[in-house]
Amino acid sequence: MADNYESWGRFPKVSQRIIPLSWRHEPLPLPDDAAIPILVQGVGRSYGDVCLNDGGVIFSARGLNRYIHFDAETGRLCCEAGVTLADILTLCVPQGWFLSTTPGTKFVTIGGAIANDVHGKNHHRAGTFGNHVVQFELLRSNGERLLCSSDSNPQLFAATLGGLGLTGLITWAEIQLKPIAHRAIQAETIQFYDLEEFFTLSVESDAPYEYTMAWVDCNSQGRSFGRGIFFRGNHIAAEDAPKTWKVSKRTLTMPMDLPGFALNRHSVAAFNFLFYHQQSQKSVTKLVDYNPFFYPLDAVLRWNRLYGKQGFLQYQCVVPYTDHRIIAAIIQKIVDSGMGSFLAVLKTFGQVASPGMLSFPKAGVTLALDFPIKGAQTFELLEYLDDMVVEANGRVYPCKDARMSPKNFKHYYPQWETFAQQVDPSFSSSFWRRVTR
Amino acid sequence: MYKLLIIGATSAIAQATAKVFAERHPKDLALFLVARDGQKLEAMAADLKVRGAITVDFAVLDLNDFEQHQSVIQQAVQKLGGLDTVLIAHGTLDDQQACEQDYQHAEQCLRTNFLSVVSLLTPIANEMEKQHYGCIAVISSVAGDRGRQSNYIYGAAKGALNTFLQGLRNRLHRSHVHVLTVKPGFVDTPMTAHLKKGALWAQPESVAVGIYQAIQKRKNEVYLPWFWYGIMTVVKNIPEPIFKRLKM
Numbered sequence A: 001m002a003d004n005y006e007s008w009g010r011f012p013k014v015s016q017r018i019i020p021l022s023w024r025h026e027p028l029p030l031p032d033d034a035a036i037p038i039l040v041q042g043v044g045r046s047y048g049d050v051c052l053n054d055g056g057v058i059f060s061a062r063g064l065n066r067y068i069h070f071d072a073e074t075g076r077l078c079c080e081a082g083v084t085l086a087d088i089l090t091l092c093v094p095q096g097w098f099l100s101t102t103p104g105t106k107f108v109t110i111g112g113a114i115a116n117d118v119h120g121k122n123h124h125r126a127g128t129f130g131n132h133v134v135q136f137e138l139l140r141s142n143g144e145r146l147l148c149s150s151d152s153n154p155q156l157f158a159a160t161l162g163g164l165g166l167t168g169l170i171t172w173a174e175i176q177l178k179p180i181a182h183r184a185i186q187a188e189t190i191q192f193y194d195l196e197e198f199f200t201l202s203v204e205s206d207a208p209y210e211y212t213m214a215w216v217d218c219n220s221q222g223r224s225f226g227r228g229i230f231f232r233g234n235h236i237a238a239e240d241a242p243k244t245w246k247v248s249k250r251t252l253t254m255p256m257d258l259p260g261f262a263l264n265r266h267s268v269a270a271f272n273f274l275f276y277h278q279q280s281q282k283s284v285t286k287l288v289d290y291n292p293f294f295y296p297l298d299a300v301l302r303w304n305r306l307y308g309k310q311g312f313l314q315y316q317c318v319v320p321y322t323d324h325r326i327i328a329a330i331i332q333k334i335v336d337s338g339m340g341s342f343l344a345v346l347k348t349f350g351q352v353a354s355p356g357m358l359s360f361p362k363a364g365v366t367l368a369l370d371f372p373i374k375g376a377q378t379f380e381l382l383e384y385l386d387d388m389v390v391e392a393n394g395r396v397y398p399c400k401d402a403r404m405s406p407k408n409f410k411h412y413y414p415q416w417e418t419f420a421q422q423v424d425p426s427f428s429s430s431f432w433r434r435v436t437r
Numbered sequence B: 001m002y003k004l005l006i007i008g009a010t011s012a013i014a015q016a017t018a019k020v021f022a023e024r025h026p027k028d029l030a031l032f033l034v035a036r037d038g039q040k041l042e043a044m045a046a047d048l049k050v051r052g053a054i055t056v057d058f059a060v061l062d063l064n065d066f067e068q069h070q071s072v073i074q075q076a077v078q079k080l081g082g083l084d085t086v087l088i089a090h091g092t093l094d095d096q097q098a099c100e101q102d103y104q105h106a107e108q109c110l111r112t113n114f115l116s117v118v119s120l121l122t123p124i125a126n127e128m129e130k131q132h133y134g135c136i137a138v139i140s141s142v143a144g145d146r147g148r149q150s151n152y153i154y155g156a157a158k159g160a161l162n163t164f165l166q167g168l169r170n171r172l173h174r175s176h177v178h179v180l181t182v183k184p185g186f187v188d189t190p191m192t193a194h195l196k197k198g199a200l201w202a203q204p205e206s207v208a209v210g211i212y213q214a215i216q217k218r219k220n221e222v223y224l225p226w227f228w229y230g231i232m233t234v235v236k237n238i239p240e241p242i243f244k245r246l247k248m
């Protein structure tokens, strides 16, 4: 676990005072100087600066990690906001319940999942994390405790889902889980040769498969352009559940920061080549544990050190899928630059409306990938992509961002001023100050 | 059913230890918690029930109220129907300078960190002696191993506690009662929130696992994390003529 309160991308570097929170009923330990901005951090798995507060105070919510109630009949779970999704799975999977939706890492807190209104491989069915939040308590800097749900303080409820931690401290939340028969996933991986094939697979998979997403090669030109691997899967049904099941607990920890030159065009291309050719058949179907299926990256703890001390940027955008050429043009731009990294994730978002005022997901296709920071040219490239996304009437994901311009932010989220009215006057973040400048 | 009494239960280390017990004894744990803050105890009890403890009862008590000790222990024994393990975790890291200026402060520090434990362990030890089994685990500190100018009142309380526990262990040995002295180094908890953290700092979760294992293995004394054993061996062996000149 990153214990220095950096964000996952380790960029930007900030100076902030950390105050741990321990009990949900206690008042906020506000700084004496009311002008100092405050912000809550979960476990800092956001890539950029939504979880940072340069020059301000960070309340760490990690100590708010108690369960309050779990009803194994209905799948309703009520817990403090610093409980992680990993904790919840450990508790609930043996009792036949799973997260209604989950991001690609389980090492996030429920408060963080709400504040970024995160999405998972089943967005086309389940919508976002916020779609499964029943209610929560919000503690404002004036000491008010507000119960928020679609009935109670609905404005603040909607502002807080995807509200980037700016509306106050979520002390606890109640979520709805979904029943499963077994921890295994019936998973299929299929090679595709171009983006057309990706879209065909997406369309045909969305109805029969709960989980879909793809990995696309952002390094190859010509005949290999747009190739990738499509993943789809379902929770196994009771009648197909295996009698015995072995769970591997093996994890590796990245022991140190790699020097900046370790990741270059050639090592990334080699990785992509191996990844693409990991299976010799066109399609492979396997029964796999939920851990490798949902959280392949969690097997290497602190993998962000791969990018060295200077950190890295992640870029995630969504564009409407009315025209496939838009996403193809974006990928082409990245391939031409030669600056993209390992895994580019491609997924279609469904029609389920996001419940948060500032939620990122909307119907369309979303692309996410890492960029090692190679000076100004990296920032210029991403700025260029930003403009393409504006043009396409898409959005960029704040939770992954450390550099989008205020102008583009306001393009992506024209509702930001309505949202700003719900922001707690004492709360702010490095991100918020940057994009509202 | 595993019967566990935790005194000073709301301490970060004790909370983490309770979670380890709940995890390692699923559907087989009865808990009795004692601490001075009812709201914290309620939050903790609800959490432990979700984590699989069968029953969680608690009593609210300021542990400097020695007169209540006997009855609160009785209450716990009755509720649990005996005692498998008792963990004593409360403590205060009092301001050394305040203790130097004002004896009242020093006395308060000695009461909380040493005398209250003696008072609590009087009925507990007698109960366990009667039972002829059980484990008494007490959280002391590496600070009790050698007096240093930066915290010697707290250190004196923990040092006295160590000596007391040695004697108690010796006495209870023939009754098959196990006495464990836990000596943590630096742990990142509310008690040390004001201190700057470095490489030697441990999280309460890892200390908790160490406590659990030491209880299972019936250790007499345990340094947590283990490397403090080495550090304290060095610290204890520095000759006094040199030690008194050091700034520690």
Ligand SMILES: Cc1cc2nc3c(=O)[nH]c(=O)nc-3n(C[C@H](O)[C@H](O)[C@H](O)COP(=O)(O)OP(=O)(O)OC[C@H]3O[C@@H](n4cnc5c(N)ncnc54)[C@H](O)[C@@H]3O)c2cc1C
Pocket: A008, A039, A040, A041, A042, A043, A044, A045, A046, A047, A050, A051, A061, A081, A082, A102, A103, A104, A105, A107, A108, A109, A110, A111, A112, A113, A114, A115, A116, A117, A118, A119, A120, A163, A164, A165, A166, A168, A169, A170, A171, A297, A399, A429
């Ligand atoms: C490997 C990896 C894969 C990922 N995959 C996905 C994915 O598939 N989909 C996706 O959507 N995201 C994904 N993410 C991003 C991650 O899910 C989000 O950044 C998540 O919000 C992180 O949670 P956290 O607890 O670390 O919160 P932090 O990053 O610490 O904080 C996130 C935001 O939540 C706020 N916050 C945290 N706790 C509280 C609280 N108690 N009260 C109020 N505000 C609070 C913070 O102020 C901040 O604005 C991934 C991240 C990683 C590292």
Ligand SMILES: NC(=O)c1ccc[n+]([C@@H]2O[C@H](COP(=O)([O-])OP(=O)(O)OC[C@H]3O[C@@H](n4cnc5c(N)ncnc54)[C@H](OP(=O)(O)O)[C@@H]3O)[C@@H](O)[C@H]2O)c1
Pocket: B008, B009, B010, B011, B012, B013, B014, B035, B036, B037, B040, B061, B062, B063, B064, B089, B090, B091, B092, B093, B112, B139, B140, B141, B142, B183, B184, B185, B186, B187, B188, B189, B190, B191, B192
């Ligand atoms: N943290 C370290 O670095 C460290 C190192 C060595 C040893 N220790 C020892 O570890 C033990 C646990 O401490 P911790 O680190 O977990 O810190 P902590 O979370 O601050 O716990 C201390 C606990 O003692 C309780 N307490 C203090 N006075 C009390 C009283 N009069 N009546 C009832 N309860 C009282 C506090 O109750 P409230 O919650 O109500 O305040 C608190 O729960 C202590 O014995 C400490 O000396 C700690």
